[in-house]
Each structure stands twice: as structure tokens, then as C-alpha cells.
Amino acid sequence: MERTSPARPVVPPSPTKTPSILRRLHPTAALPTSPCTADTSNTPAPPGLPIGNAGEPALPEASPRVPARLPRTPSKGALERTFDFSMPAPVTSKRTDPEADVEDGEDYVSSDEEEPDVRDGVRPETHLPSERCKIFLQKGHALRARNILDDRDAPPDLNKCTSCGCDPKARHKHATLFRCVDCHIAPPRCVACIITAHLERPFDRIQEWDRSKMFWRKCTLTDLGYELRLGHQGRRCKNAFSLPRDLNVVHDHGIFDIHVVYCQCSTAGKIPDQLIEAGLWPASWTNPQSATTMSALRTFHSLSMNAQVNANDYIAHLKRSTDNVGAADLKDRYREFGICVRQYSFVRACRWGGVDPADELPPASLVVLCPACPQPGHNMRPGCETRDPKYEYVDAAQITQDGNFHYSMTNKHTDPKDPAMTKGASYYAHEDDSKLFLETTEHPEHESSTCNQFAAIGSGKYKGPVSGIMAVLCRHMIVLPGGVLDLHHGERYLYVDFLLVSALQRYRALHMIVDTYDIYCQYMKKFRRRLELEFTPTKLESLKSIESADLPKIVGGVGNYHAPMHIRKCRCFFSLHHIPGVGKMVGEQCEGHWGITEPHSRCTKEMSCGHRHEYICYLYSHRNVQRIHRLVDELPEKWEEAEGAMIAADEYLHTLEATLAEN
Numbered sequence: 127m128e129r130t131s132p133a134r135p136v137v138p139p140s141p142t143k144t145p146s147i148l149r150r151l152h153p154t155a156a157l158p159t160s161p162c163t164a165d166t167s168n169t170p171a172p173p174g175l176p177i178g179n180a181g182e183p184a185l186p187e188a189s190p191r192v193p194a195r196l197p198r199t200p201s202k203g204a205l206e207r208t209f210d211f212s213m214p215a216p217v218t219s220k221r222t223d224p225e226a227d228v229e230d231g232e233d234y235v236s237s238d239e240e241e242p243d244v245r246d247g248v249r250p251e252t253h254l255p256s257e258r259c260k261i262f263l264q265k266g267h268a269l270r271a272r273n274i275l276d277d278r279d280a281p282p283d284l285n286k287c288t289s290c291g292c293d294p295k296a297r298h299k300h301a302t303l304f305r306c307v308d309c310h311i312a313p314p315r316c317v318a319c320i321i322t323a324h325l326e327r328p329f330d331r332i333q334e335w336d337r338s339k340m341f342w343r344k345c346t347l348t349d350l351g352y353e354l355r356l357g358h359q360g361r362r363c364k365n366a367f368s369l370p371r372d373l374n375v376v377h378d379h380g381i382f383d384i385h386v387v388y389c390q391c392s393t394a395g396k397i398p399d400q401l402i403e404a405g406l407w408p409a410s411w412t413n414p415q416s417a418t419t420m421s422a423l424r425t426f427h428s429l430s431m432n433a434q435v436n437a438n439d440y441i442a443h444l445k446r447s448t449d450n451v452g453a454a455d456l457k458d459r460y461r462e463f464g465i466c467v468r469q470y471s472f473v474r475a476c477r478w479g480g481v482d483p484a485d486e487l488p489p490a491s492l493v494v495l496c497p498a499c500p501q502p503g504h505n506m507r508p509g510c511e512t513r514d515p516k517y518e519y520v521d522a523a524q525i526t527q528d529g530n531f532h533y534s535m536t537n538k539h540t541d542p543k544d545p546a547m548t549k550g551a552s553y554y555a556h557e558d559d560s561k562l563f564l565e566t567t568e569h570p571e572h573e574s575s576t577c578n579q580f581a582a583i584g585s586g587k588y589k590g591p592v593s594g595i596m597a598v599l600c601r602h603m604i605v606l607p608g609g610v611l612d613l614h615h616g617e618r619y620l621y622v623d624f625l626l627v628s629a630l631q632r633y634r635a636l637h638m639i640v641d642t643y644d645i646y647c648q649y650m651k652k653f654r655r656r657l658e659l660e661f662t663p664t665k666l667e668s669l670k671s672i673e674s675a676d677l678p679k680i681v682g683g684v685g686n687y688h689a690p691m692h693i694r695k696c697r698c699f700f701s702l703h704h705i706p707g708v709g710k711m712v713g714e715q716c717e718g719h720w721g722i723t724e725p726h727s728r729c730t731k732e733m734s735c736g737h738r739h740e741y742i743c744y745l746y747s748h749r750n751v752q753r754i755h756r757l758v759d760e761l762p763e764k765w766e767e768a769e770g771a772m773i774a775a776d777e778y779l780h781t782l783e784a785t786l787a788e789n
Contacts, residue, residue, distance in 0.1 A: 279342060282335055288313035289323070300334075300350065305342070307331040308379060317350050325360050328352060328384060329377040329419065344449075348384050356400045357389025365390040374416040375406065376441075376459050376466075378425050380448030407470050409462035416459055418466040426467060430741075431748045436729045437464050468737060471744055472547045479551075487551035489671055490607035490632065492743070494750040498757055499523055499600045502635040515637070518679075519707025522638035524601040526685065527609075527626065528716035529617045531594035532727040535738065544736035552743035553597075553610045555628040556671035560611060563669065567660050569620050570652070577647050577696050590731075595742070596621060598629040603715045604753050605746040607632065608671060622649065623656055627675050634678060640705075641682035642713030647696040650680070681705060685713030723749060 251257060262268055282303050285293055294316045295301040303314035306323075308330040315323065324330055324347055332350070333342040346352075353370050355362045370385035388400055398408040401417050408414035422444075429435040441460045445453040476483045479492045500506055500521050510521045550556035596617060598609035609629035613621055630639065643649055661675035683700035684692060692700070702708050726745055730738045 281340060282314035284335070284337070287316040287319055289315045289319040292316055302335045302337055304332055304334050304345070304350070307333060321347060321350060321352055324352070328354050329375065329379055329382055331379050346382055346384075348382070353385045353387050354404070355387045356404050357391065357394055362387055363389040363391060363394075373406075373414070374457060374459065376416070376418040376422055376444060376463055378419070378422045378444075380444050381456055381459060382448070407466045409459075409466055416462045418459075418463055418470075420470070423467060423470045427471065427744075430729070431745060434725045434729060436732075437467060464737075468547070468740060472740065475548065475552075475744065475747070481551075483547075487548070489550055489556075490552075492548055492552045492747070493607040494604070494747050494754065495607070496600050496602050496604040496750075497754060498602050498761060499604075500633075500636060502633065511635075513637070518637040519640075521636060522640050522707065523633050523636055524640040524642075524708070524711055525598055525606065525629070526601070526642040526713055526715050527596060527598040527622065527629075528644060528720070529594055529596045529613055530716075530720050530724065530727075531613070532720075532724050533592075533595040533742075534590045534727070534731055535592035535612075535733075535735075536731050537590055538732070540734035542735075544734040546736040546739035546743075548740050548743050550608075550671055553605050553607060553746045554739050554743060555608045555611045555625060556669075557739070559628075559669045559671050560624060563624050563660075563665070564620065567620060567665070569618065570656050570659075575648055577645075577693050596625050597716060597719070598625060599715045599719055601711060601715060602753060602757060603719055604750045605719070606630075610742065610746070617645075619649065619656065620660070623653075623660055627657070627661065627672055627677065630677055631672060634674065634676065636678045638707075639678050639680045639682075640708055640711065641680050642685045642702065642711070643682070644684065644688045646682055646684050647692060647700050650682075653680075683713070685717075687712075687714045687717065719749070 252261070282305075284295065284301075284303060287294060287303065294303060300317040304317060304320040305314050306312040306320070308327075309323075314335070320332065324332075328347055330347070332345050332347055334345045335341075336343045353362075354373075357363055366387050366389065368390075370387045373384050373386045375382050375384055388394070388397055394400065395403070398411050398414055401408045401414065405420050406417040407420060407423060409416045409418070426435070426437070426440050429440065430437075438460060441458070441463055442453075445456050448456060473483055475492050476487075481487055481491045495501055495504075497505065500510075500523050506521065513521065546554065546557060548554070549558070591614070592612045593615060594613045596611045596613055598606045600606060606629040608631065609625065611621055611625040611628075626641075633639065657675045657677070661672070666672060666674065683689075683702050683705055684696065686702060689697050689701055698704070702711050702713055723745060726741075730741055733741060
């Protein structure tokens with residue numbers, strides 16, 4: 127009996143998912159926005175916080191009895207009246223993912239009679255690797271694939287070129303045929319046809335049929351007489367009378383030596399400029415002998431950001447791709463490749479930031495800001511400056527800071543004068559300012575802990591010229607500009623003070639900052655007094671990136687994960703559940719950030735100081751962009767969840783008040 131897949135049931139979309147669907151179908155559709163980023167001219171404020179005529183939140187008319195602090199645990203009956211906890215009926219199928227590939231139409235089971243046999247209590251699933259490999263072997267797919275690959279490597283017809291139809295033995299000195307490994311449709315061709323087909327693809331891997339040994343042997347287009355001609359769309363410059371120059375090129379496919387004919391017209395640019403126009407990044411700017419293709423630079427950037435591939439391993443891979451037997455005999459281009467990566471990454475970051483590359487860049491010109499957090503002068507609603515102080519939490523920025531001691535730096539002989547080209551313009555606090563501040567400012571007196579003895583305060587073991595880093599993130603897990611600093615011995619208060627002042631420079635216009643820190647109970651004891659002693663008027667004049675240390679009102683506590691590690695008194699006073707206006711803030715965004723970016727520390731600890739700073743800045747820009755892409759779906763879903771929780775809390779409050787009235 128032939129098995130057929132039944133029609134997939136049509137499930138109507140849930141009403142609560144309409145905003146997310148509208149966002150995907152109509153990017154300009156109006157959606158509920160954050161209280162701190164919405165425009166109150168035409169859009170009403172969120173439930174519970176509408177904006178009045180004076181720019182102050184007014185109580186909603188629909189639910190006047192909703193308290194400012196909602197009950198923590200709504201009743202089960204209220205939740206059941208709001209949400210449907212019933213489970214949908216299971217769909218009988220042979221696999222869990224209907225979009226995955228299937229074998230021989232064995233997709234779904236159409237009836238109970240066609241249910242497969244259950245062996246040892248386990249039903250075979252065609253999407254499992256064991257079943258797929260079993261089908262691959264038993265039904266002859268493996269043998270058929272092997273035969274096809276053998277046919278691809280079979281001896282070609284040497285009497286005829288598949289492109290022009292000529293006889294290679296009669297017309298060319300290369301009396302054989304060639305094929306390209308990287309082209310999907312690569313019939314055997316004569317030497318003239320293979321060169322013509324690769325005028326714009328000079329770095330493809332070519333194979334030549336060895337007539338005597340009867341196998342496909344590696345060769346290059348340069349061996350066949352190919353020349354890379356610059357300046358005239360592939361045609362040789364009429365003013366170029368000198369011999370072609372040799373250039374060693376690092377490409378995605380390997381490392382090649384190629385002959386280059388440069389344009390020698392009076393209007394032609396310099397040799398490095400001509401290479402960049404051709405998609406080759408020169409290793410030097412005087413007389414380059416080697417270059418790296420921009421496709422290889424983009425590939426390495428993606429691999430380093432997503433798979434923690436370092437330059438040494440990438441070059442080793444390219445060597446093996448070029449010659450898997452004699453890889454050790456190839457030229458080592460690790461140093462030249464590293465220089466090309468740093469220069470190209472910096473220029474690309476300046477292009478993305480819209481600034482001209484220079485020694486001194488504008489502050490925070492290379493960062494990616496969080497669009498969901500309040501950014502003074504960008505997304506703040508009108509009238510927020512005159513808001514009633516009791517509603518200042520509406521426009522508050524929520525941040526968290528933490529240290530990571532895996533981002534250490536080994537004590538190796540590198541360039542001690544290597545500066546970061548992103549100095550002061552990215553996520554690291556201004557390197558010159560931080561060095562001057564730490565060298566000229568005395569450390570505050572040691573304060574005995576009134577809580578548990580934490581390693582972050584200084585009881586841990588640290589070594590190396592850099593023991594770790596400290597970072598400041600917003601509640602959406604996005605790194606703040608100027609919010610990263612190197613640590614040399616634990617999370618000393620002097621380091622954290624400078625980092626917090628540096629990261630909050632652009633947020634000084636806000637009325638309130640909600641901060642979380644693992645040792646918040648100890649750190650905030652004499653915070654304002656320390657700032658007055660550390661950031662004197664004379665000290666501020668010598669700092670380029672810090673205008674003032676007068677920060678807004680800061681309230682906060684300890685993150686939910688670290689709170690149980692404190693004594694009972696701290697857990698009571700510094701719990702985020704007891705702070706008005708904080709909402710459902712977890713306060714552990716740094717832990718999630720470290721879990722994703724920490725594997726990169728194995729690469730950064732071997733880099734020089736400047737290269738290490740640049741790499742971490744590019745990594746955090748990469749992470750910030752990914753987080754912003756996720757926010758497009760995350761925020762509408764959280765908004766819907768908050769609306770449902772509001773309704774449930776309102777019903778619970780009505781039930782509680784009615785019960786109290788009866789008693």
C-alpha cells in the first residue's frame with residue numbers, strides 16, 4: 127500500500143501574535159513601544175503609564191485600582207482565566223520536523239494501520255541520524271555516490287575540447303585538458319579556453335590531466351601563462367612595457383604566486399591603490415610583494431567572530447588547501463596576513479561608522495548603540511526632562527557591570543608601543559585617559575567587607591600583565607560605549623569607578639540609573655565620596671573622554687543569580703524584587719554575555735595590546751548587532767507577555783479586594 131502524506135492542518139494565528147506577524151509583513155506597522163522610546167504625540171502610553179498634559183504618567187481609567195507594585199504570585203484561578211493551559215492534540219508523524227528532507231516519501235503516517243513496528247519500545251524515526259545512515263547504506267545511495275565521483279575523475283577525451291571543439295594535441299603546447307575544481311560546471315577544456323573562462327577568477331584551483339600517470343594533477347593559472355592585468359578591465363595597459371611582477375596572494379582557496387601587470391598610465395594610482403581596486407589588500411604601502419584578497423579577509427572575520435578561528439590556524443588551513451603534502455615548504459604569510467586583517471578591519475569599521483580614518487577619532491564613533499534603551503538626544507520622548515520625580519524610573523537606563531578573568535594576557539614579548547587604532551572611539555575606555563587616571567590617582571582605603579568575602583574584591587589569585595577585563599552592559603545585553611577596561615589585580619574600586627564614569631558619560635542627562643553588580647552591597651557604600659576625591663577639577667581637565675563625574679541618581683542591587691551568595695541582610699535590602707520601578711530585571715546580563723564571548727579569550731590572550739583591544743571591540747560590535755536583530759522579535763513577545771501578566775494581576779487584585787471587603 128502506498129503511503130501518502132496527509133495535508134498539513136491549518137492552524138489559525140493566535141491573536142496575541144499579531145504584532146510580531148505585522149512586524150514581519152509590514153516593517154513600518156505601528157507596534158507597542160518602550161515607555162522610554164515612544165513618541166507621545168500620537169501614540170498612547172503603555173497600560174498603567176499614560177502620559178498626561180504635563181508630561182507625567184497618569185493612572186489609567188480602565189483599571190484605577192491597579193497598584194504600583196504588583197503581587198508576585200497571581201492566583202491559579204486568575205491565570206487560568208487569562209491563559210489557556212490546555213495542550214494541543216499530538217500529531218502522529220514519523221518525524222518532528224516536517225520541513226526536513228525525507229527519504230522515499232516516508233514522511234507522515236496516514237493511519238493507525240500504517241504505524242511502523244515498535245522495536246524494543248522505540249519507534250524508528252526517519253529524521254534521526256541512525257535511520258538516515260541506515261537508508262543511505264542499505265538502499266545503495268552510498269554506492270551510487272561513489273560511482274558518480276569516480277566518473278568525475280575518469281580520463282577525459284583528449285582529442286576534443288568540450289568548449290571550442292579543438293584538438294589540444296594539435297593546437298597547443300599543453301597537449302592535454304584542464305578542469306576547474308571550484309566551478310560547479312567544469313567540463314575539461316584546453317588551455318586557451320580554461321584561461322578565457324577564468325579571466326575574472328584568477329585564484330580558482332585548476333587541475334591538469336597527466337597523460338603519463340593518468341590522474342588529475344594540481345596546477346595554477348600562472349603556470350599556464352595567465353597574467354592579472356590591472357587598470358583596463360582585464361586588458362593590458364598600452365604603457366606597460368616592463369615585465370610582470372610577482373605577487374604572493376592569500377586567498378580563500380589557498381596561497382598563490384601570480385604575475386601582475388600594473389597600469390602605468392599618467393592617471394594611474396599607486397601600486398597599493400591599484401591592488402585595492404582589484405580586491406587585493408596590500409601587506410605594505412611602498413612596494414608590496416604580497417597581498418590578501420578581500421574575500422579571504424571577510425571569510426576570516428566571520429570565522430573568527432563565530433567560530434573563534436585564529437589567524438595561525440586559518441593560514442595553516444590555507445597551506446593545506448594549497449598543498450596538503452608540502453605545506454611546510456610554502457611561504458609563511460602569517461605576519462603579512464595579520465597586518466592586512468588589522469588594517470582592513472579598521473577601515474571597514476570606519477566606513478560603517480561614517481568617519482574618516484585618523485589617529486584620533488570622535489568618541490563612540492565606532493560603536494553600535496542600543497535602540498531600546500534611552501539615548502539622550504536620539505529616542506527620548508518630549509517632556510522627559512520635566513517629569514515628576516516619582517515617575518523618573520520611566521526614563522531610567524538599566525545597566526550591569528561585571529569582571530571576567532578569562533580575558534587575561536600572557537606575559538610574552540610583543541610590541542610594547544602597539545596602540546589600538548580604535549582608541550577612544552569604541553567600547554574600550556579611552557586608553558590614554560585610563561592609563562593617566564590609574565597612574566596618578568591613589569587607591570581608596572581598603573574597606574572591610576560587611577558581607578561575604580568575594581574574590582572580586584581582591585581575594586582571588588591573579589597573574590599576568592592583564593588579569594581580566596571589566597564591562598558595562600545595558601539590560602538588553604549590549605555593551606555600552608567606553609564600557610570596557612583592562613584589570614590588573616581584581617575588580618578594584620578605582621578601576622570600577624573610572625569605568626562606570628566613562629560608560630555613563632552619554633547618560634548624564636538622565637534622572638535615574640538602575641545598576642546591578644555582584645558586590646553592589648559593598649561597592650556603593652562610599653561611591654559618591656570616592657568620585658569627589660578621584661575626579662578633581664584638575665584631573666578632569668587632563669582627561670579627554672570624561673567631561674564630568676557628576677552622575678545621575680543611581681539605585682540598584684545584586685543580580686538574582688548572585689543574591690543567594692550574600693548574607694541574609696544583603697539579600698533583603700539589595701534584592702531586585704524589592705526595588706520600585708525595576709520591573710522583571712534579572713541583573714545578570716554580563717553572565718550571558720561572558721558565556722557567548724568568553725571562548726574568544728583563548729585568542730586574545732596571545733595578541734599584542736593594541737591588536738587585543740581592536741579584536742575585542744570588533745567582537746562586541748558583532749555581538750551588539752546580533753542582539754539588535756534579536757530584539758525585533760524579543761521585545762514584541764515580552765510586550766505581549768507583560769500585557770497578559772497585567773490582566774492576570776488586575777484580576778487577582780480585584781479578587782483579593784473583594785475577599786477583604788467580605789471579611
